[in-house]
Structures are given as C-alpha cells and as structure tokens.
Amino acid sequence: MEKLKKYLNNLSVEQQNKFAQAVGTSVNYLRKKISMGIPPGAKICTAIELESQNQVSRIDLCGRKMAKKIWPELEYQNEK
Numbered sequence: 001m002e003k004l005k006k007y008l009n010n011l012s013v014e015q016q017n018k019f020a021q022a023v024g025t026s027v028n029y030l031r032k033k034i035s036m037g038i039p040p041g042a043k044i045c046t047a048i049e050l051e052s053q054n055q056v057s058r059i060d061l062c063g064r065k066m067a068k069k070i071w072p073e074l075e076y077q078n079e080k
Contacts, residue, residue, distance in 0.1 A: 003056045008027070008031075023048050045070075
C-alpha cells in the first residue's frame with residue numbers, strides 16, 4: 001500500500017482524481033484503503049496496475065501470497 005500512497009502523492013489533485021476515476025473509484029476510497037492497510041478489490045487492484053503502468057503492481061497492493069490466490073495464472077518470477 002506504501003507504493004500506492006507514494007504514487008498518488010506524486011500526482012496533482014487533478015491527476016489523482018483522473019487516476020481514481022480511470023480505475024473505477026474515488027481518491028477518498030483509495031486513501032481510506034491506504035490508511036487502513038486494506039487492499040482494494042481485485043478489479044481495482046488490476047486497474048491500478050494497468051493505469052499506473054506497473055508502477056504499482058497487484059503484488060504491491062495485496063502481497064505475494066494473496067495475489068497468488070486471486071491471480072494464480074500470473075507468474076511470480078522474483079519468488080525464486
């Protein structure tokens with residue numbers, strides 16, 4: 001969640017709003033999830049990864065163990 005926080009903080013308020021809208025939510029929702037340390041839902045996590053151009057990955061948001069459960073088709077090359 002720290003990567004998402006840093007990513008958002010590097011955007012202007014207007015860019016934050018556009019980003020949140022593009023991933024299907026609001027800045028307030030993302031900030032609340034960050035403050036609570038709870039990852040957004042799978043759909044939003046995927047959208048964040050895509051919209052941030054992999055600067056914030058699903059693994060960054062959910063952790064490797066949870067990401068493997070949600071997206072078992074993904075390869076985790078850095079695991080070795």
